[in-house]
Amino acid sequence: MxxxxxxxxxxxxxxxxxxxxxxxxxxxxxxxxxxxxAVGMAMAVVFVLVMAGxxxxxxxxxxxxxxxxEYLRTISFILVIAAxxxxxxxxxxxxxxxxxxxxxxxxxxITTNCAVMGVCLINIKEEYTFMQVIVSSFGYAVGFxxxxxxxxxxxxxxxxxxxxxxxxxxxxxLVTAGILSLTFYAFKGMV
Amino acid sequence: MAKSITQEFVKGLWDEIPPFRLxxxxxxxxxxxxxxxxxxGMGLATTFVLVCSNMLVSLLRDIIPSKVRIACFIVIIATFxxxxxxxxxxxxxxxxxxxGIFIPLIVVNCIVLGRSEAFAFKNPVMPSxxxxxxxxxxxxxxxxxxxxxxxxxxxxxxxxxSLFGPSFQPxxxxxxxxxxxxxxxxxLCIMNLVGNK
Numbered sequence: 001m002x003x004x005x006x007x008x009x010x011x012x013x014x015x016x017x018x019x020x021x022x023x024x025x026x027x028x029x030x031x032x033x034x035x036x037x038a039v040g041m042a043m044a045v046v047f048v049l050v051m052a053g054x055x056x057x058x059x060x061x062x063x064x065x066x067x068x069x070e071y072l073r074t075i076s077f078i079l080v081i082a083a084x085x086x087x088x089x090x091x092x093x094x095x096x097x098x099x100x101x102x103x104x105x106x107x108x109x110i111t112t113n114c115a116v117m118g119v120c121l122i123n124i125k126e127e128y129t130f131m132q133v134i135v136s137s138f139g140y141a142v143g144f145x146x147x148x149x150x151x152x153x154x155x156x157x158x159x160x161x162x163x164x165x166x167x168x169x170x171x172x173x174l175v176t177a178g179i180l181s182l183t184f185y186a187f188k189g190m191v
Numbered sequence: 192m193a194k195s196i197t198q199e200f201v202k203g204l205w206d207e208i209p210p211f212r213l214x215x216x217x218x219x220x221x222x223x224x225x226x227x228x229x230x231x232g233m234g235l236a237t238t239f240v241l242v243c244s245n246m247l248v249s250l251l252r253d254i255i256p257s258k259v260r261i262a263c264f265i266v267i268i269a270t271f272x273x274x275x276x277x278x279x280x281x282x283x284x285x286x287x288x289x290x291g292i293f294i295p296l297i298v299v300n301c302i303v304l305g306r307s308e309a310f311a312f313k314n315p316v317m318p319s320x321x322x323x324x325x326x327x328x329x330x331x332x333x334x335x336x337x338x339x340x341x342x343x344x345x346x347x348x349x350x351x352x353s354l355f356g357p358s359f360q361p362x363x364x365x366x367x368x369x370x371x372x373x374x375x376x377x378x379l380c381i382m383n384l385v386g387n388k
Contacts, residue, residue: 020368022222026215026301071277074295075269082265111265114218114299121292166383167376170214174376181369 004135011139014190017115018147019181021122024115028148029173031106038152042145044106048088049116049144052081053137056120057130077120085111115144151180196321203325209302210333210375211382216302219293220334221371227350230338232286233293234331236275238324240297241306243271245323248311255312264307265298272297302330341365341374 017023024045031041056077064070089107092100110116119140123133154176163172206212210220219237224230244267248255255263276294279287287294297303306326311319342348345365347355364370 022218022368022371023296025217025221029214029217071273074273074276074298075266077295078265078269078298082262111261112299112301112304114296117299118218118292118296121295125292166380168383171376171379171383174372174379176376178369178372178374178376181372182364185367185369 004131007132007135008139008142009190011136012143012146013184013187015140016143016147016184016187017119017140018144019177019184020188021118023118024113024144027106027109027113027115028151028177029170032148032152032155032173035149035152035156037106038148040103041106041109042148044103044110045113045115045144046138046141047103048085048107048110049119049141050134050137051088052084052116053120053123053133054130055084056080057123057128057133060124073121073124077117081116081120082111115140147180147184151177154180196317199318199321200325203322203327203329204332205329207326208329208333209326210330211379215305216300216330217375218296219300220337221368221375223290223293224334224338224341224371225345225366226342226348227335227338229286229289230334230336231331232279232283233290234327234334236279236290236294237297237300237303237330238327239275240268240271241303241327241330242320242323243274244268244303245306245311245319246316247271248307249314249316249319252312260312261304261308264304264312268303268307269298302326337375337378340378341370345370 011017015021018025018028027041027045031037059076059080060073064073064076069076085107089100092103092107119137122140123136126136128136155173158172158176167175203209209215210217216237219233223233244264247267248264251263251267272295275297276287279290279294306323310322314322339349343354344362345367346363347353347359347361353359362370365374
Protein backbone atom coordinates (compact mmCIF):
# COMPACT_ATOMS: atom_id res chain seq x y z
CA MET A 1 0.00 0.00 0.00
CA UNK A 2 2.78 2.38 0.98
CA UNK A 3 4.39 1.83 -2.38
CA UNK A 4 1.26 2.95 -4.16
CA UNK A 5 1.01 6.12 -2.06
CA UNK A 6 4.64 6.90 -2.88
CA UNK A 7 3.93 6.26 -6.55
CA UNK A 8 0.95 8.63 -6.54
CA UNK A 9 2.94 11.39 -4.85
CA UNK A 10 5.82 10.92 -7.22
CA UNK A 11 3.53 11.06 -10.26
CA UNK A 12 1.56 14.09 -9.12
CA UNK A 13 4.28 16.27 -7.64
CA UNK A 14 7.82 15.06 -8.16
CA UNK A 15 7.58 13.88 -11.76
CA UNK A 16 4.74 16.20 -12.71
CA UNK A 17 3.98 15.43 -16.30
CA UNK A 18 3.77 19.05 -17.47
CA UNK A 19 6.38 20.80 -15.42
CA UNK A 20 9.03 18.13 -14.90
CA UNK A 21 8.61 15.70 -17.80
CA UNK A 22 7.72 18.32 -20.42
CA UNK A 23 4.81 16.37 -21.89
CA UNK A 24 1.45 17.78 -22.98
CA UNK A 25 2.61 21.36 -23.34
CA UNK A 26 0.42 22.29 -26.32
CA UNK A 27 -2.86 21.97 -24.41
CA UNK A 28 -1.07 23.43 -21.37
CA UNK A 29 -0.54 26.72 -23.20
CA UNK A 30 -3.58 26.42 -25.46
CA UNK A 31 -6.33 25.82 -22.94
CA UNK A 32 -5.05 27.72 -19.92
CA UNK A 33 -6.30 31.19 -20.88
CA UNK A 34 -9.60 30.68 -19.08
CA UNK A 35 -10.32 28.74 -15.91
CA UNK A 36 -13.37 27.10 -17.50
CA UNK A 37 -11.52 25.54 -20.42
CA ALA A 38 -8.67 24.49 -18.13
CA VAL A 39 -11.07 22.59 -15.87
CA GLY A 40 -12.73 20.95 -18.92
CA MET A 41 -9.41 19.85 -20.34
CA ALA A 42 -8.18 18.57 -16.97
CA MET A 43 -11.30 16.44 -16.53
CA ALA A 44 -11.11 15.05 -20.05
CA VAL A 45 -7.46 14.10 -19.53
CA VAL A 46 -8.09 12.31 -16.22
CA PHE A 47 -10.90 10.38 -17.87
CA VAL A 48 -9.03 9.30 -20.99
CA LEU A 49 -5.54 8.88 -19.55
CA VAL A 50 -6.48 6.18 -17.04
CA MET A 51 -8.37 4.21 -19.69
CA ALA A 52 -5.63 4.63 -22.28
CA GLY A 53 -2.94 3.60 -19.80
CA UNK A 54 -4.77 0.39 -18.89
CA UNK A 55 -5.73 -0.55 -22.46
CA UNK A 56 -2.30 0.07 -23.99
CA UNK A 57 -0.71 -1.93 -21.15
CA UNK A 58 -3.03 -4.85 -21.92
CA UNK A 59 -2.34 -4.55 -25.64
CA UNK A 60 1.40 -4.45 -25.03
CA UNK A 61 1.55 -7.32 -22.56
CA UNK A 62 -0.84 -9.73 -24.22
CA UNK A 63 -0.33 -9.00 -27.91
CA UNK A 64 2.86 -7.13 -28.80
CA UNK A 65 5.23 -8.84 -26.35
CA UNK A 66 3.69 -12.26 -26.89
CA UNK A 67 4.18 -12.21 -30.63
CA UNK A 68 7.48 -10.29 -30.62
CA UNK A 69 5.98 -7.21 -32.26
CA GLU A 70 7.50 -4.51 -30.00
CA TYR A 71 8.59 -2.49 -33.02
CA LEU A 72 4.91 -1.85 -33.80
CA ARG A 73 4.41 -0.19 -30.42
CA THR A 74 4.28 3.41 -31.67
CA ILE A 75 1.79 2.77 -34.44
CA SER A 76 -0.46 0.48 -32.41
CA PHE A 77 -0.53 2.75 -29.35
CA ILE A 78 -1.57 5.80 -31.34
CA LEU A 79 -4.30 3.81 -33.07
CA VAL A 80 -5.56 2.43 -29.75
CA ILE A 81 -5.63 5.93 -28.27
CA ALA A 82 -7.38 7.43 -31.31
CA ALA A 83 -9.99 4.67 -31.35
CA UNK A 84 -10.49 4.96 -27.59
CA UNK A 85 -11.04 8.70 -27.76
CA UNK A 86 -13.54 8.27 -30.58
CA UNK A 87 -15.34 5.55 -28.65
CA UNK A 88 -15.47 7.55 -25.42
CA UNK A 89 -16.85 10.48 -27.36
CA UNK A 90 -19.64 8.45 -28.93
CA UNK A 91 -20.44 6.72 -25.64
CA UNK A 92 -20.67 9.97 -23.70
CA UNK A 93 -22.78 11.61 -26.39
CA UNK A 94 -25.36 8.81 -26.17
CA UNK A 95 -25.46 8.06 -22.47
CA UNK A 96 -24.12 11.02 -20.45
CA UNK A 97 -24.92 14.11 -22.56
CA UNK A 98 -24.28 16.48 -19.65
CA UNK A 99 -20.68 15.33 -19.26
CA UNK A 100 -20.25 15.32 -23.04
CA UNK A 101 -21.36 18.94 -23.22
CA UNK A 102 -18.91 19.78 -20.44
CA UNK A 103 -15.90 18.13 -22.05
CA UNK A 104 -16.98 19.26 -25.53
CA UNK A 105 -14.17 19.98 -27.96
CA UNK A 106 -11.46 18.83 -25.57
CA UNK A 107 -12.08 15.15 -26.13
CA UNK A 108 -10.94 14.93 -29.78
CA UNK A 109 -7.94 17.15 -28.97
CA ILE A 110 -6.68 14.53 -26.55
CA THR A 111 -5.67 12.19 -29.38
CA THR A 112 -2.73 14.43 -30.16
CA ASN A 113 -1.99 15.25 -26.54
CA CYS A 114 1.46 13.83 -26.01
CA ALA A 115 0.81 13.47 -22.28
CA VAL A 116 -1.48 10.51 -23.00
CA MET A 117 0.88 8.76 -25.38
CA GLY A 118 3.83 9.70 -23.14
CA VAL A 119 2.36 8.16 -20.00
CA CYS A 120 1.49 4.97 -21.90
CA LEU A 121 5.11 4.72 -23.06
CA ILE A 122 6.51 5.53 -19.60
CA ASN A 123 4.31 2.78 -18.07
CA ILE A 124 5.82 0.25 -20.47
CA LYS A 125 9.35 1.55 -20.06
CA GLU A 126 9.22 1.36 -16.27
CA GLU A 127 7.79 -2.17 -16.51
CA TYR A 128 4.91 -1.42 -14.15
CA THR A 129 2.45 -4.13 -13.08
CA PHE A 130 -1.27 -3.82 -13.80
CA MET A 131 -2.08 -2.12 -10.46
CA GLN A 132 0.89 0.19 -10.77
CA VAL A 133 -0.27 1.20 -14.25
CA ILE A 134 -3.68 2.23 -12.93
CA VAL A 135 -2.14 4.16 -10.04
CA SER A 136 0.54 5.90 -12.09
CA SER A 137 -1.83 6.83 -14.94
CA PHE A 138 -4.23 8.31 -12.43
CA GLY A 139 -1.42 10.13 -10.64
CA TYR A 140 0.00 11.63 -13.83
CA ALA A 141 -3.48 12.71 -14.94
CA VAL A 142 -4.16 14.41 -11.60
CA GLY A 143 -0.75 16.08 -11.82
CA PHE A 144 -1.65 17.36 -15.28
CA UNK A 145 -4.95 18.73 -14.01
CA UNK A 146 -3.34 20.32 -10.96
CA UNK A 147 -0.66 22.11 -12.97
CA UNK A 148 -3.11 23.19 -15.67
CA UNK A 149 -5.63 24.65 -13.22
CA UNK A 150 -2.93 26.42 -11.16
CA UNK A 151 -1.48 27.87 -14.35
CA UNK A 152 -4.90 29.03 -15.59
CA UNK A 153 -5.39 30.86 -12.30
CA UNK A 154 -2.04 32.63 -12.72
CA UNK A 155 -2.77 33.50 -16.35
CA UNK A 156 -6.12 35.06 -15.51
CA UNK A 157 -4.24 37.41 -13.17
CA UNK A 158 -1.63 38.21 -15.83
CA UNK A 159 -4.43 39.51 -18.07
CA UNK A 160 -4.83 42.37 -15.60
CA UNK A 161 -1.13 43.22 -15.49
CA UNK A 162 0.68 45.55 -17.87
CA UNK A 163 3.09 43.35 -19.80
CA UNK A 164 5.73 44.87 -22.14
CA UNK A 165 4.68 44.44 -25.76
CA UNK A 166 7.27 41.92 -27.00
CA UNK A 167 6.67 39.73 -23.97
CA UNK A 168 2.92 39.54 -24.42
CA UNK A 169 0.87 36.36 -24.74
CA UNK A 170 2.87 33.17 -25.30
CA UNK A 171 6.17 34.66 -24.24
CA UNK A 172 5.05 35.75 -20.77
CA UNK A 173 3.06 32.51 -20.45
CA LEU A 174 6.25 30.50 -20.97
CA VAL A 175 8.21 32.54 -18.42
CA THR A 176 5.35 32.10 -15.95
CA ALA A 177 5.31 28.37 -16.62
CA GLY A 178 9.03 28.38 -15.88
CA ILE A 179 8.46 29.98 -12.47
CA LEU A 180 5.63 27.52 -11.74
CA SER A 181 7.96 24.73 -12.78
CA LEU A 182 10.53 26.12 -10.34
CA THR A 183 8.08 25.67 -7.46
CA PHE A 184 7.47 22.05 -8.48
CA TYR A 185 11.24 21.64 -8.74
CA ALA A 186 11.35 21.98 -4.98
CA PHE A 187 9.61 18.59 -4.66
CA LYS A 188 12.62 16.88 -6.24
CA GLY A 189 14.29 14.43 -3.95
CA MET A 190 11.16 14.08 -1.82
CA VAL A 191 10.48 10.50 -2.92
CA MET B 192 5.96 27.50 -60.38
CA ALA B 193 9.60 27.33 -59.41
CA LYS B 194 9.26 30.58 -57.53
CA SER B 195 6.31 29.44 -55.49
CA ILE B 196 8.14 26.28 -54.44
CA THR B 197 11.03 28.39 -53.17
CA GLN B 198 8.57 30.57 -51.33
CA GLU B 199 6.99 27.55 -49.65
CA PHE B 200 10.46 26.50 -48.54
CA VAL B 201 11.60 29.90 -47.29
CA LYS B 202 8.48 30.68 -45.25
CA GLY B 203 9.34 27.84 -42.88
CA LEU B 204 12.67 29.48 -42.09
CA TRP B 205 11.35 32.79 -40.79
CA ASP B 206 7.72 33.77 -41.41
CA GLU B 207 6.26 30.59 -39.98
CA ILE B 208 9.26 29.19 -38.12
CA PRO B 209 8.11 26.68 -35.53
CA PRO B 210 7.96 26.73 -32.57
CA PHE B 211 8.30 30.50 -32.41
CA ARG B 212 5.75 31.67 -34.95
CA LEU B 213 3.59 28.57 -34.94
CA UNK B 214 3.42 27.70 -31.26
CA UNK B 215 3.09 23.97 -31.86
CA UNK B 216 5.06 20.91 -30.92
CA UNK B 217 6.52 22.36 -27.74
CA UNK B 218 7.17 19.17 -25.84
CA UNK B 219 10.25 17.95 -27.72
CA UNK B 220 11.44 21.57 -27.93
CA UNK B 221 11.54 21.86 -24.17
CA UNK B 222 12.58 18.34 -23.35
CA UNK B 223 15.51 17.47 -25.57
CA UNK B 224 17.28 20.81 -25.97
CA UNK B 225 19.70 20.36 -23.10
CA UNK B 226 22.55 20.23 -25.63
CA UNK B 227 23.01 21.33 -29.26
CA UNK B 228 23.62 17.76 -30.31
CA UNK B 229 20.28 16.50 -28.95
CA UNK B 230 18.45 19.46 -30.47
CA UNK B 231 19.95 18.82 -33.90
CA GLY B 232 19.23 15.09 -33.75
CA MET B 233 15.63 15.62 -32.72
CA GLY B 234 15.18 18.31 -35.37
CA LEU B 235 16.53 16.11 -38.15
CA ALA B 236 14.38 13.15 -37.11
CA THR B 237 11.30 15.39 -37.13
CA THR B 238 12.28 16.85 -40.52
CA PHE B 239 12.52 13.38 -42.01
CA VAL B 240 9.05 12.45 -40.76
CA LEU B 241 7.64 15.80 -41.85
CA VAL B 242 8.99 15.57 -45.42
CA CYS B 243 7.98 11.94 -45.94
CA SER B 244 4.50 12.28 -44.46
CA ASN B 245 3.83 15.53 -46.33
CA MET B 246 4.83 13.84 -49.58
CA LEU B 247 2.71 10.74 -49.04
CA VAL B 248 -0.33 12.67 -47.82
CA SER B 249 -0.10 14.91 -50.84
CA LEU B 250 0.21 11.92 -53.21
CA LEU B 251 -2.81 10.23 -51.64
CA ARG B 252 -4.92 13.36 -51.22
CA ASP B 253 -7.41 12.35 -53.93
CA ILE B 254 -7.83 8.84 -52.53
CA ILE B 255 -8.22 9.62 -48.81
CA PRO B 256 -11.88 10.38 -48.00
CA SER B 257 -11.97 13.64 -46.08
CA LYS B 258 -14.12 12.17 -43.29
CA VAL B 259 -11.43 9.81 -42.09
CA ARG B 260 -8.45 11.94 -43.09
CA ILE B 261 -7.10 12.51 -39.57
CA ALA B 262 -6.95 8.76 -38.90
CA CYS B 263 -5.18 8.24 -42.25
CA PHE B 264 -2.67 11.01 -41.47
CA ILE B 265 -1.90 9.44 -38.11
CA VAL B 266 -1.25 6.03 -39.66
CA ILE B 267 1.04 7.56 -42.29
CA ILE B 268 2.94 9.59 -39.71
CA ALA B 269 3.22 6.66 -37.29
CA THR B 270 4.71 4.54 -40.07
CA PHE B 271 7.48 7.03 -40.75
CA UNK B 272 8.12 7.54 -37.04
CA UNK B 273 8.66 3.80 -36.71
CA UNK B 274 11.09 3.97 -39.64
CA UNK B 275 13.05 6.78 -37.94
CA UNK B 276 13.01 4.91 -34.64
CA UNK B 277 14.49 1.78 -36.19
CA UNK B 278 17.05 3.74 -38.23
CA UNK B 279 18.25 5.67 -35.20
CA UNK B 280 18.45 2.49 -33.16
CA UNK B 281 20.67 1.01 -35.86
CA UNK B 282 22.97 3.92 -36.67
CA UNK B 283 22.97 6.47 -33.82
CA UNK B 284 22.33 4.34 -30.77
CA UNK B 285 23.72 6.77 -28.10
CA UNK B 286 21.50 9.57 -29.43
CA UNK B 287 18.55 7.17 -29.56
CA UNK B 288 19.04 6.44 -25.85
CA UNK B 289 19.31 10.13 -24.95
CA UNK B 290 16.17 11.16 -26.82
CA GLY B 291 14.28 8.23 -25.29
CA ILE B 292 10.50 8.33 -25.51
CA PHE B 293 10.56 11.59 -27.44
CA ILE B 294 11.26 9.76 -30.70
CA PRO B 295 8.02 7.72 -30.65
CA LEU B 296 6.33 10.90 -29.48
CA ILE B 297 7.01 12.56 -32.86
CA VAL B 298 3.72 10.84 -33.77
CA VAL B 299 1.78 13.26 -31.60
CA ASN B 300 3.86 16.31 -32.53
CA CYS B 301 1.21 18.79 -33.63
CA ILE B 302 3.53 20.33 -36.23
CA VAL B 303 3.60 17.16 -38.32
CA LEU B 304 -0.15 16.57 -38.17
CA GLY B 305 -0.77 20.29 -38.60
CA ARG B 306 1.23 20.47 -41.85
CA SER B 307 -0.55 17.40 -43.26
CA GLU B 308 -3.93 18.93 -42.48
CA ALA B 309 -3.21 22.55 -43.35
CA PHE B 310 -0.93 22.14 -46.34
CA ALA B 311 -0.20 18.73 -47.84
CA PHE B 312 -3.84 17.66 -48.09
CA LYS B 313 -4.63 20.65 -50.32
CA ASN B 314 -1.46 21.00 -52.41
CA PRO B 315 0.48 19.00 -55.04
CA VAL B 316 3.58 16.99 -54.22
CA MET B 317 6.41 19.44 -54.96
CA PRO B 318 5.10 22.37 -52.85
CA SER B 319 4.26 19.94 -50.04
CA UNK B 320 7.79 18.61 -50.16
CA UNK B 321 9.19 22.15 -50.03
CA UNK B 322 6.83 23.05 -47.20
CA UNK B 323 7.85 19.99 -45.18
CA UNK B 324 11.53 20.64 -45.75
CA UNK B 325 11.25 24.34 -44.88
CA UNK B 326 9.27 23.85 -41.70
CA UNK B 327 11.50 20.93 -40.74
CA UNK B 328 14.71 22.92 -41.18
CA UNK B 329 13.18 25.87 -39.34
CA UNK B 330 12.29 23.53 -36.48
CA UNK B 331 15.81 22.06 -36.48
CA UNK B 332 17.38 25.53 -36.36
CA UNK B 333 15.15 26.61 -33.46
CA UNK B 334 15.96 23.46 -31.53
CA UNK B 335 19.68 23.88 -32.16
CA UNK B 336 19.58 27.55 -31.12
CA UNK B 337 17.70 26.78 -27.91
CA UNK B 338 20.04 23.85 -27.30
CA UNK B 339 23.07 26.09 -27.79
CA UNK B 340 21.86 28.72 -25.30
CA UNK B 341 20.97 26.12 -22.71
CA UNK B 342 24.15 24.12 -23.16
CA UNK B 343 26.44 27.16 -22.98
CA UNK B 344 24.75 28.59 -19.88
CA UNK B 345 23.83 25.33 -18.21
CA UNK B 346 26.99 23.29 -18.59
CA UNK B 347 29.49 25.76 -20.08
CA UNK B 348 30.09 23.62 -23.16
CA UNK B 349 29.27 23.72 -26.87
CA UNK B 350 29.07 20.38 -28.73
CA UNK B 351 30.62 18.89 -25.56
CA UNK B 352 33.70 21.15 -25.86
CA SER B 353 34.41 23.14 -22.72
CA LEU B 354 34.26 26.87 -23.36
CA PHE B 355 35.15 28.67 -20.18
CA GLY B 356 37.71 26.44 -18.51
CA PRO B 357 37.46 24.68 -15.15
CA SER B 358 36.71 27.79 -13.06
CA PHE B 359 33.26 28.20 -14.71
CA GLN B 360 30.38 27.67 -12.32
CA PRO B 361 27.56 26.20 -14.46
CA UNK B 362 24.12 27.81 -14.24
CA UNK B 363 22.61 24.35 -13.85
CA UNK B 364 19.02 25.58 -13.68
CA UNK B 365 19.15 26.15 -17.43
CA UNK B 366 19.39 22.45 -18.24
CA UNK B 367 16.48 21.64 -15.93
CA UNK B 368 12.77 22.02 -16.68
CA UNK B 369 12.27 25.57 -15.34
CA UNK B 370 15.20 26.85 -17.42
CA UNK B 371 13.65 25.36 -20.56
CA UNK B 372 10.41 27.28 -20.14
CA UNK B 373 12.06 30.57 -19.19
CA UNK B 374 14.67 30.32 -21.95
CA UNK B 375 12.06 29.61 -24.64
CA UNK B 376 9.88 32.46 -23.35
CA UNK B 377 12.74 34.94 -23.49
CA UNK B 378 13.80 33.78 -26.96
CA LEU B 379 10.23 34.28 -28.15
CA CYS B 380 10.39 37.78 -26.69
CA ILE B 381 13.60 38.50 -28.63
CA MET B 382 12.00 37.15 -31.83
CA ASN B 383 9.07 39.52 -31.31
CA LEU B 384 11.43 42.45 -30.72
CA VAL B 385 13.37 41.75 -33.92
CA GLY B 386 10.33 40.88 -36.00
CA ASN B 387 8.30 43.95 -35.11
CA LYS B 388 10.91 46.44 -36.31
